[in-house]
Amino acid sequence: MSNLKSYVIHTIGGGWGKETIEENLIKVSVIRGTDFPKLEKLDFSSVPIRFETLKKIESRTLQVGDLIIEVSGGSASSGQRTGRCLYITQEILDNLGKYVIPASFCRLLRLDKEKINSKFIYYQIAEMHLSDQIGIYENQSTGISNFQFNLFLDEIFPKITDLNKQNSIVDIFNSIDQKIQVNTKINQTLEQIAQALFKSWFVDFDPVHAKAQALSDGMSLEQAELAAMQAISGKTPEELTALSQTQPERYAELAETAKAFPCEMVEVDGVEVPKGWELSTIGDCYDVVMGQSPKGETYNENKQGMLFYQGRAEFGWRFPTPRLFTTDPKRIAEQNSILMSVRAPVGDINIALEKCCIGRGLAALQHKSKSLSFGLYQIQSIKPELDLFNGEGTVFGSINQANLKNIQIINPEEKFIQLFEKNLSSCDSKIMNNEIENNALKEIRDLLLPRLLSGKIEND
16 A cells, blocks of 8 residues: 555645735735635635745646645644645635645645545545544644644555545535535625625615705605615616516515615714714623633533633634533623624624633624624624724734723614614524534534545445
8 A cells, every 4th residue: 555655746835925026026826724714615815915936836836636734833722733734626726816826834735636536635634633633743843833744645545545436435525515615605695795785774874875865956755765775775766666566565665664764964973874873882782791711621522511612713604613611601602692802813703603601812792682683794894993903013912891892883773773684684594504504514524534534434
């Protein structure tokens, strides 16, 4: 049996390039270990753009089927080992531009596709992380975890060598991953719709401006409300007429919503807001709980006590992944609380699917109206203000309770919060159901990994 090294046709360390363009430098996307989880969820937003020489790019340019191995990094506090692996897909390359390379703390690993399916090795490495076998190849140097890449290549053997069997196993896991990706894309689209609606109503005040402009142009109140209906729905007058005939109930709801919006903006403390709305703060509009960490000896992973989140380490796309429990909970977040990171990076958010204890890296927020959808998208909308608390250079970013509660927000009349909740509750329910299904699929995949890779379950 041949070791992994015997299948290698190219391997090289990554690069970093320069931050700004200079003569003879080319724009390149650089994938870091920290980008792996987001890229697997089809989120390409965090990958940095750098500038590098063509010579260095050419030997590092990624191809479909390549693996990137993280060789420095990891986090002992979150249980994350170094040696993470990313499989390069066509979708990743299409979204990141012409030139894509691994970062300097990573290595490119290209295997002979005539002899081995690199996606099979990707899944084998994933199983090593689940069982913590990967820890054998990790060592500490000056506080940083390093992955013994060459030793790994020497000592690791493909668990199944028959290429056809490898392909069959990869097909099984691909089908699971593709379903997860479909759900993820649906959720991303639904969230974009929700964010756009929140921005239109509560940031840009489109319905109010549409009514105010129509009235200032000498139109009637009825015409102004029609203008607001257009702003809310994005439909033309002709399309609204058709809607009134084909979906009269939907048209009536839209008309009622447009009618509810104010017709003018007023100035409050130097800020223009819709008439009847207020300029307020997080502290006035939200119940805020700042986390406090129990003693370390109370932590466990066998579900004794209450679910515990120390910080954002367990955060997912919207909901955190349960890992730790504590027998001595200090600060409690209620079910459906917005969990917000208060330490670098400040402002990352998730939603608590169940009652849980939160550590000092988190705060829990609940809008006093109990509207989860409104609260979620309002907290998302103040990300620029929260980013101001992220440290620069060697400064560790954080936000305290006083600063968090003093952040200024718009407080609309209660009826608009309820209207927003009515419009978005089904959307957010669909997102939650898709996320729950994704978590179930991941559990199935993780259970199957060791069994299929070891040949204990036949995949015929």
